[in-house]
Amino acid sequence: MDQGFFGKIQNMDRRIIYTILFAVLLVPMFNPIGLPLRISDVTQSAYDTVEALPPGSLVMLTTANAPGTAAELEPQSIALIKHWIKKDFKIIMWPSAAEAPRFIDGYAELLDKSGYVEGVDYLVLPYLAGNETVFGSMASDLKGTFNMISPGDSALWDSITDVSDIDLLADCGGGESQLWAIAHIEAKHGTPTICLITAVILAVRQPYYTSGQFKGIISGLNGAAEYEVLARVPGQGASGMDAQSMGHLWVVFTILMGNIAYFATKGKKSPGGGM
Amino acid sequence: MSTNPGVWLAAFFTLAIYSFLYGDNPAYKFSEHLFVGLGAAHAAVMGWEAMVKQAWTPLTTKGELWLLGALIGGVMLLTRWFKPIAWISRIPLGFMMGVAAGLSLRSAIDSQFWRQIQSTLTIKLDSANNILYIFILFTTLTYFLFAFNDKSGFGRGIKGIGVIGQYMMMIAFGASLGSTIMARLSLVIARLSFLFKDWLGVLQ
Amino acid sequence: MVELVAGTTGKLVFLVTFIVLFFYFVNRTAQGHKLVIRRIAGFDALDEAIGRCTEMGRPVHYTFGIGVLDANVLASFDVLSYVAGQCARLNTDLIVTNALGEVQMMTEEIVRGAYVNAGKPDEYKADNVRFVSNIQTAYMSAILGIFQRERPGANLMMGPFYAESMMLAEAGAQIGAIQVGGTGRVIQVPFFIAACDYTLVGDELFVAGAYIARKPIQVGAIYAQDFGKWLTLVLVVLGTIMSTAGNSAINDLMKK
C-alpha cells in the first residue's frame, strides 16, 4: 500500500526515531558545544536556604536514590554534599529505599576523604522498610525509631534528642518520599525542607514550593548543573547538558514533522489523548 | 577499552536490554529473568537486615520486650505459604492496612488539603497572573465534582466549567511531559557515557 | 485531661463534619434514595476493551503498578472484580500482574471469586494471576516481555503507578492494545493521557466502587468528598476576595 511521503512520516517506524535519538545524544558527548546554563528560581532558593545556615549546623539527607534514577539524583546529591562539606555541617544520612544504601556508601566515602569522622561529624542510619510509616515514626520519636543505636555509639547521635534538632532536611528521590517528609517532619516540627527530585515530578511538587512547604527544589540533571555552578563545586551535572539540548531538539523536530504530516494527510486516528 | 570483567558484564547487560528496542530476543529474556531474581533477592536481603537490626537485636540484647508484638506479627505474615493456616496472615495485614490508612489520611488532610488551601487563600486578586491562578484552580477542582446529574440544567453548568478545567489540565500535562523528556534523556546519557567512557574508553 | 495539638482544631472540625456527612449519605443510599454520579468515560470504556479482546481472541491484561497497598489499590480492586466478572462471562482470558506480595494474595481471591460468581469456577486459571517483581525496573521488564509474547488485546492499568506508567502504556500502544489507565498519583496521569485511549484522572479512580458496583458505602463517600470540594471552592473564592481587601479572617480561622 502506498501511503505517500507524509503517510510514511506519520507512521514512521519507531526504531528510526530511536536510532536517531541515540545518534543525536552521542554527537555532543564527543564534541561539546558549551550552551548557556540558566539558573532557575527553585534551585536558587535551595542554594540560598543551605547557604543561610551557620557553619556547624546539623543537616539530614533522606534518600531514595536507586540505579534507575541515579543518573539525575546522584549528581545532585554529590553537589549538595560537597556544598555541605564546604559549610562544615554535621550530617545525618538515611536510606529510605531498599536500593539506596549502596549510594550512601559512596557519600560516606566522600565525607571520609574530606576529613569527616563517622559517628562524630556524620552518621549513617540503617535502612528501614515501611515507607511513609518510617517518616511518621521519625517525626514523633526519632530515637525510638532507630533503637538499634545505643547511647555511647555515636557522639553526634547522643547530642540530639529528636527531629527538631535538625536544622535542614533534604529529601532525595523520584517517588513520594518528599511528600512524606513535609507531611510528617516539616508539618510537625517546621524543619526547613528542600528536595532533590527527578525532573519528572517537578510539575507536581511545584505547588508545595509555592506554598513554602519546600524551601527549594533541585530538579533533574539541569538542577544538578545549576547547583554545581551556584555552590562552585564542579561535577558531573554540567557534562550532560549539551546532549540534553540536542535530544530535546530531536524530539521537538519529530513532533513538528508528525504534525505537518498529520495536516498534510488530514490525519487518521492514532491512540492517546483520551480523558 | 576496559580490562575489568565487571565492566564487561555491565556492558553486556546494558546492550542486552537495549536490544529489546529492536525486538524480543534470548539475550533480553535472559537478562529480564536474571534481573527479576536479583531484584527479589535484594529486597528480601534488605528486609532481613532491617528486621534483624530493628527488632531481633534490641529484643535479644537489650530485652526490649515490646518488640515481641511485631516479631510475632511478622511470623504470622509468613503463614501465607501454608494453605491451611494462610488466613492467619490476614491479621497482621489488617493492622498494617489500618496504620497505612491512618497515616495517609493524616498527610492527605494536612499537607495535601489544608495547607494547600491555606496557601491559596493568601493570594490577592491584584494581578492577571493571580486571577488566572485562582480561575484555573477553580475550574480544575470543579471537574472533579461527581455527585450530580449531568442531564439537569445545573449539572450541565457544572460540567461546562469542568470542561474548561479539562483544558487547563492539558496545559499542566503537557508541561509534565515536556519536563519528563529531560529526566529520561539523562538516563540514556548516563548509559551511553558508561558504554563509551568506562567500557570502550573512546570518550574522555 | 484532654488537650489538642496547636493548630489542629480546624482540621478536626472538618474531619468530624466529613464523617457525619459520610454516614448521612450512606444511610440515604441504603434507604433506597437514588444518588446520582456523573458519567465517567474511562469506566464506560472497560466493556468496549474487553469486548474487543473477545472478538479478537486475545487476552486482557490488568495491572496495579508498583506502589504500596494504598487507596489506589483498594479502588482498583473494585475495577478488577468487575473486569474479571466480564471476562469470565465472555470466556476471555485475563492476565493480572502484581508487584506486591500482599496484593497478589488478594487479587487471586478476587479473580477466583469473580469466576465462581459467573458460575465458571473451572475456567479460572491460577497461572494467569502472576506476581512479577517488587522491584520497579524488574516489574517493567517482565511486563514488556509478556506484551511481546502473549499479545494482550486490552491493557488496563489502575492503581498507584510510578515511572512504569509511560513504559507500559507505550509498550501497550505498540502492540495495538486498547488501553485504559487510571491513577490517583496525579504526576503519572500525563503519561496515560499521552498513550492510552481512555484515562481516569486522579480522583476519578476513587469513584470506581461507587460508579461500577454502586455500593452504598462508596456512593456515600463520594457525596462526602463532593462536600469537601464545594467547601474548598467557596473558601477559595471568598478567601481570595477577602485577602484582596486586606482581610485575613478565613486564613486566621484555618490556623486555629
Added chain:
Amino acid sequence: MKILRASLPIWLGVIAGTIVILALFFKQPTGIGTTANWFMQWNVILASFALTLGAGNVLRVHGNRIRLKSSNWGYSWVTVIGLTSYLLLGVIAGRTNTAYSWVFDNAYTPLSATVFSINAFYLSSACYRAFRARNGHAALLLISGVIVMLGSVGIGYAIWPGFTEIKTWIMNIPNSSAMRGMNIGAALGIMGVSLRVVMGLERGHLGGE
C-alpha cells in the same frame, strides 16, 4: 475461629488507624501519642517481613513454570538460580560483603538503570504520536509540552530567550494551579478511602466480602 478469621483483621485495622489519626490531633492524654509511636514502629518491622514475601512469590511463580513446562520455562531457571544464590549470599555474608556489592554494581545496577532508560525512547515515540494537534486538548498539550521542552535546555534559550521565560510562567501559573486543584481533589479521594478502612467498612483488601 470464624470471628478470628473474619473480624480480627478488620478490628485491628480500626484500632490501629484510629489511634494513628487521633495522635495527629491530641496532645493529651499522652497515651495516644505513645501508642501511635509503637504502632508505627511495629508497622516498620512488619514491612521488613513483607519485603521478604516477594522472594517467596517469585520462587513460587517460576517454580510452577518449571514444573508445568510453560512457555519459556528454561529461563525460569535463570530466575530461580539467580534469586537463591544472591539471597543466600546476602543473608550469610551481608549486604556490605565485596561479592554482594560486586554483583550489585555490575549486574543489578546496569540492568536497572538500562531498563529505566528505555523510558526515554518510549516517551519520545509516545510524544511523537500524542503531540498532534488533532483537537483542542491535544493542541494545548502540544504547545505547552514543546515550550517546556525548549525552555528547559540551553539550546532553547539560544534560539529564543523567551522560551525559558514562558516555561517558567507555565510551570508557576497554569501548571502549579491545575496540579494544586488535582492534588486537593485526590486528597479528598484518599481521605474517603482511608476513612472506609479505618471505620472497618472496607474489606476488599482482606480477600473479598
